[in-house]
Amino acid sequence: MNLDIRLPIALLFSLIGTLLIAYGGWAGAPASGPAAGFNVDAWWGTCLLAFGLFMWWLARR
Amino acid sequence: MNGSLHLGAIDWSIMAAYFAFVLGVGFVLRRSVKTAEDFFLSGRSIPAWVAGLAFMSANLGAQEVIGMAASGAKYGMITSQFYWIGAIPAMVFLAIFMMPFYYGSRARSVPEYLRLRFDEKTRGFNAISFAIMTVVSSGISMYAMGLLLNLLLGWNFNVSMWSCAVIVLAYIFLGGLTSAIYNEVLQFFLIVAGFLPLVLLGLHDIGGWEGLRHGLVTVATAQGYAPGAFSESWRFLGSARSNPMGVEWFGMVMGLGFVLSFGYWCTDFLIVQRAMAAESMSAARRTPLIATLPKMLFPFLVILPGMIAIALAQRGVSGGLVIPAKPDGTLNFDLVIPVMLGHYFPNGLLGLGLTALIASFMSGMAGNVTAFNTVWTNDIYQPYLRSGASDAHYLWMGRIATVAGVVLSLLSAYLVAEFNNIMDVLQLVFAFINAPLFATFLLGMFWRRTNGHGAFVGLIAGTVAAAAHHGLTLPAHAVVGIKGGWIGVRHLYASEMAQNFWTAIFAWLACFLVTLFVSLATAAPVRVELAGLVYSATRRITPAVGEPWYFQPVPLGLLALAAVGVLNVCYW
Numbered sequence: 001m002n003l004d005i006r007l008p009i010a011l012l013f014s015l016i017g018t019l020l021i022a023y024g025g026w027a028g029a030p031a032s033g034p035a036a037g038f039n040v041d042a043w044w045g046t047c048l049l050a051f052g053l054f055m056w057w058l059a060r061r
Numbered sequence: 062m063n064g065s066l067h068l069g070a071i072d073w074s075i076m077a078a079y080f081a082f083v084l085g086v087g088f089v090l091r092r093s094v095k096t097a098e099d100f101f102l103s104g105r106s107i108p109a110w111v112a113g114l115a116f117m118s119a120n121l122g123a124q125e126v127i128g129m130a131a132s133g134a135k136y137g138m139i140t141s142q143f144y145w146i147g148a149i150p151a152m153v154f155l156a157i158f159m160m161p162f163y164y165g166s167r168a169r170s171v172p173e174y175l176r177l178r179f180d181e182k183t184r185g186f187n188a189i190s191f192a193i194m195t196v197v198s199s200g201i202s203m204y205a206m207g208l209l210l211n212l213l214l215g216w217n218f219n220v221s222m223w224s225c226a227v228i229v230l231a232y233i234f235l236g237g238l239t240s241a242i243y244n245e246v247l248q249f250f251l252i253v254a255g256f257l258p259l260v261l262l263g264l265h266d267i268g269g270w271e272g273l274r275h276g277l278v279t280v281a282t283a284q285g286y287a288p289g290a291f292s293e294s295w296r297f298l299g300s301a302r303s304n305p306m307g308v309e310w311f312g313m314v315m316g317l318g319f320v321l322s323f324g325y326w327c328t329d330f331l332i333v334q335r336a337m338a339a340e341s342m343s344a345a346r347r348t349p350l351i352a353t354l355p356k357m358l359f360p361f362l363v364i365l366p367g368m369i370a371i372a373l374a375q376r377g378v379s380g381g382l383v384i385p386a387k388p389d390g391t392l393n394f395d396l397v398i399p400v401m402l403g404h405y406f407p408n409g410l411l412g413l414g415l416t417a418l419i420a421s422f423m424s425g426m427a428g429n430v431t432a433f434n435t436v437w438t439n440d441i442y443q444p445y446l447r448s449g450a451s452d453a454h455y456l457w458m459g460r461i462a463t464v465a466g467v468v469l470s471l472l473s474a475y476l477v478a479e480f481n482n483i484m485d486v487l488q489l490v491f492a493f494i495n496a497p498l499f500a501t502f503l504l505g506m507f508w509r510r511t512n513g514h515g516a517f518v519g520l521i522a523g524t525v526a527a528a529a530h531h532g533l534t535l536p537a538h539a540v541v542g543i544k545g546g547w548i549g550v551r552h553l554y555a556s557e558m559a560q561n562f563w564t565a566i567f568a569w570l571a572c573f574l575v576t577l578f579v580s581l582a583t584a585a586p587v588r589v590e591l592a593g594l595v596y597s598a599t600r601r602i603t604p605a606v607g608e609p610w611y612f613q614p615v616p617l618g619l620l621a622l623a624a625v626g627v628l629n630v631c632y633w
Contacts, residue, residue: 003089005111005243009250012082016075016254016413023071023409030407034266034381041409044258051254 006059014052020045066213066403072412079251079416083232083423086243090236097456100237101435102169102338107239109344111246113351116335118245121252122425123418124202126363127209130401131394133367134384136306137277137291138632139298140367141360146318148356149625151326152349153618155336159327160614161602162506163337164345165593170337171330172440178505178594179586180513181444186520187498188440191330192433194491196466199429200473201484206422207474213399214415222474225419229427230467233434234460238338241427245335248420249355255410255417256362262405263369273365276372281305283375291368294632307536307556316562320569324499331432342602346614353621357628370397426470434462485543489531496565497523497572504576509588509595515580523572530567536560 024042029035094100107115132140168174172191176184207222232240267273277291290297290304297303298310308316326332326349339345373380374392382404387393402414438459443450477484501520504511532548536557541547545560554560591598610616 003086003093003243005246008082008086008243009247012078012247013250013254015078019071019074019078020409020413027408033407034405035262035407040258040262041407044254044410044413048254051250 004059006055010052010055013048017045017049017052069408071409075412076416083244087232087235087240090240094237097452100456100459103239106340107338109347110351112335112339112348114249115242115245116348117352117356118249119332119335119428122202123421124205126421127395127398129363130367130398133364134371134394134397138294139306140364141294144356144360145625147322149353151322152353153621155327156346156349157614157618160346162594164342169439170435171333179516183513183516188436190494192436195429195433196469197473197487199426199470201477202425204474204477225423226467226471229423233427233430233463238431241431245424248424251417251420255414259401260365267369273372280371280375301555301559306558308559312559312562316565320565324495328498328502331428350617350621357625366401367397370401430466433466434459437462493524493527496527496568500569500572507596509591509597510585511580512586514583515576518579519572519576522575523568526571527564527568530564534560
């Protein structure tokens with residue numbers, strides 16, 4: 001098969017991660033509720049972006 | 062609860078990104094689909110890790126995700142056994158003992174294996190019943206998805222079903238099984254990405270694992286069980302009355318752990334197809350074993366949210382979480398996941414969580430459609446309608462069957478929407494047909510005296526036994542009818558789950574014994590035709606020179622069993 005699946009995974013997660021980081025940065029941490037004061041979007045976005053980059057590195061090896 | 066989740070632009074963007082990728086993968090893969098084998102079996106070229114993740118994800122439709130969380134809220138930690146004893150031993154058995162026959166026989170489907178091993182009528186029975194079941198199951202899950210999205214987001218029922226149907230149709234039409242497999246792997250990672258933060262936030266909120274156990278003690282005692290009944294998975298299986306699921310350990314081990322689990326993981330073509338697409342015998346055998354690792358850890362991802370939800374709801378106002386009630390007053394546990402998503406996730410993560418759910422629905426449907434188009438083309442069209450045509454013709458037929466499969470699924474969805482109790486009847490019938498299957502395969506693969514007459518009559522006997530057992534028994538507090546007892550109530554079970562497990566046990570026994578006796582009473586199969594299909598007529602597979610131990614099925618299988626054993630001890 002000519003498409004290595006690690007590439008779409010890497011791209012999708014890097015994209016979603018970046019979107020979440022950007023939104024989290026813009027919207028700030030939620031003011032109320034269980035996650036108050038903790039910018040979950042930005043944090044999780046960073047984790048996803050890191051995963052995406054890791055997949056990219058694995059595909060390149 | 063109509064339209065209770067509010068989505069922002071960020072949520073829509075994440076969803077749009079996912080749909081774009083899913084279609085994009087389909088388009089890119091179009092170039093690699095040149096033969097029928099490419100379309101139906103990915104040209105047998107999928108690496109083990111990809112096939113392994115797809116193997117697990119194919120089973121993980123959104124109904125499963127939502128249903129497991131609901132069961133977690135209803136029954137507690139015992140639910141994990143669906144993923145532990147109810148999956149791991151079967152997956153290990155499939156990898157070590159059955160894969161050599163599935164992959165080595167070069168059968169392109171499970172029914173085709175049955176034709177090679179037994180005869181045409183056994184293949185026909187399995188192919189036709191499977192084709193119908195898989196398309197109708199697809200429709201049932203589309204219906205469930207349409208309802209859920211309508212309830213949560215206020216989306217039009219028809220629009221959501223049709224849009225998802227069109228997207229699934231597009232990417233399978235273009236890229237065949239490979240598209241479906243790639244998207245299943247994508248779905249796997251999305252589910253982890255969408256649900257891991259939910260579990261982390263939920264655990265943090267309730268005070269960690271200790272806080273959760275503490276909360277579950279209140280839930281258990283409030284329902285009249287011993288304090289640990291919701292947080293331990295074996296201790297209270299001594300009797301059906303001492304645990305919320307209403308089963309005792311024997312029914313659990315033999316019904317779920319043996320018959321139902323082996324019947325599903327070892328014979329359901331939707332699952333087995335992913336292993337058949339692997340790039341080599343070694344990869345095919347490693348596929349189910351690779352899948353055992355995420356499988357045994359998944360309870361912590363999908364069942365835990367349900368347990369957290371019930372513990373929080375038990376606290377009342379101070380817990381901050383309410384599980385909505387159904388019109389009859391009982392809690393609607395199916396809404397646990399959406400409620401948890403809405404409670405913990407801000408916009409952004411919310412979009413991710415929803416995308417993960419929709420991805421599960423879509424790949425559940427895709428799994429059914431790829432299984433259908435393969436069984437239709439290879440096991441119904443080719444042998445009974447038009448044999449001897451060119452490869453290109455069958456590839457074309459596969460694409461037509463894909464369209465037909467999606468259309469039939471939609472029709473089933475509308476049928477179920479119109480006659481709601483049909484859904485329960487259909488699922489019951491499917492359970493009757495599936496229950497005896499494993500007995501047939503077990504005897505077929507390991508006893509060369511089993512023949513076509515035995516297999517065929519045994520399957521019918523098993524199905525009838527399942528129906529009869531259901532007709533003669535009833536779960537406590539249930540009304541005679543769809544729940545059972547329609548022949549006459551001879552026995553009461555503590556719960557529906559217990560009745561299910563025992564139906565499976567009786568069906569299996571009936572099939573096993575009938576297959577055995579009918580085979581002995583009729584002519585033995587010709588020995589030379591059995592090569593590669595039965596244990597005693599097949600050369601043992603020796604490991605390739607230089608293959609490391611962690612590539613070999615037996616060590617990996619033992620490792621998987623040990624790991625799940627450790628989990629069972631920890632959560633005893």
